[in-house]
Amino acid sequence: MIYFDHNSTTPYSKSVKQYIQNDFVKDWHNPSSIYINSEILNQNIRSCRNTIANFLNCFSKHLYFTSCGTESINTVLSEDTLNANNISSIITSHLEHHASLNKIKYLKTKGLFVHYVKNNDQGEIDMEHFEQLCVKNPKSLVSLLSVNNETGVQTDIKRITHIAKKFDCLVHIDGVQSLGKELVDLEDLDVDYASFSGHKIGALKGVGLLYAKANFNPLMLGGGQERGLRPGTYNYPAIYSLKLAIQDLDLNMQKHVKKLRDHLEKSLNTRINGQKTERVFNTSNFYCNMSNQALVLCLAKHNIAVSTGSACNAGTPEPSQVIQMLNITSYGSAIDYARSCLRVSLAASNSYKEIDTFINVLKKHAASIVKNTSFKNRSTQLQI
Ligand code: PLP
Secondary structure, X not given: OEEOEOOOOOOOOHHHHHHHHHOHHHOOOOOOOOOHHHHHHHHHHHHHHHHXXXXXXXXXXXXXXXXXXXHHHHHHOOHHHHHHOOOOXXXXXXXXXXHHHHHHHHHHHOOOEEEEEOEOXXXXXXXXXXXXXXXXXXXXXXXXXXXXOOXXXXXXXXXXXXXXXXXXXXXXXXXXXXXXXOOOOHHHHOOOEEEEEHHHOOOOOOOEEEXXXXXXXXXXXXXXXXXXXOOOOOOHHHHHHHHHHHHHOOOOHHHHHHHHHHHHHHOEOOOEOOOOOOEOOOEEEEEOXXXXXXXXXXXXXXXXXXXXXXXXHOXXXXXXXXXXOOOOOOOOOHHHHHOOEEEEEOOOOOOHHHHHHHHHHHHHHOHHHEOOOOOOOHHHHOOO
């Protein structure tokens, strides 16, 4: 299968695969027990936390292992956490992942004030409007994506925190799509909370990470794991795999993946979302001039996996809210546009040959969006 859906989830990284094959079955003890085998796992969790803290440039005491990005986000965006910090309003955007969007919608029903910052047609946050919202709503919680999962558009989080801090706001980033795609230096970004997920970078599913420098209240009450702030028996293999996956990240492969993405986009003759602003190197989201659902199914028949946007919504025919919010009306209504955009998200394991196969399928089924070029022997002409 040609897999072009890495923003949805990723195959296991090299070391994680080796771990699953060699040691996974041995690591079944409860890390919180006091036998020697458990103590070893407990020490390993401490070492994982330190390694990850070094990678993210933060203190290990500010890191908490959770089950997924959604859990980390929900912990920050909880009534209890907001109350613990005397916060009654949230500044966010319409471009967030459903984990944030839906939780914030719920908080609104509970009486929280929610302010949505404007964005432009590239999916960039309107910084002037953001500052105005901070001026009018000091001491808010700001919650924004650092990298958009659908378009790959990056937000200048340093600028966000610089503005937000002037008005005593706390800042949470949904950093799920940042890991492995851009440098994440938490000290430098100066955020108060950040949420991450293991399965986006080659770790096992079932592990997330919460960075919390400011107070938060636990979602669950139970045992003393994670200093009582995230109780529940440790998912040791998943936590260990997160460390391995982080160690396997290779920022040098960015150039290769970006060349693949550029090769794809050079072959297209269509609107590419977020193309005129800063984007991560692996994502391409473009108008396909037909039903994206139909095209995804057609590509699946050719053994090519792509998506119409967030995987969490893949089962529902709802068009992407993110793409609708770009408000592109030159192809019909904004909703029609959203029904016709496709997301391709690449990784180092992809090749020029795969891109050419993909383009040839598009040429057959969505001809109008492909430039009229021949791909014969292209992969041999290009340096792979
Ligand atoms: N935030 C973003 C930007 C995502 O892309 C995702 C997953 O698609 C999530 C949050 C949710 O993460 P998880 O699947 O670990 O719950």
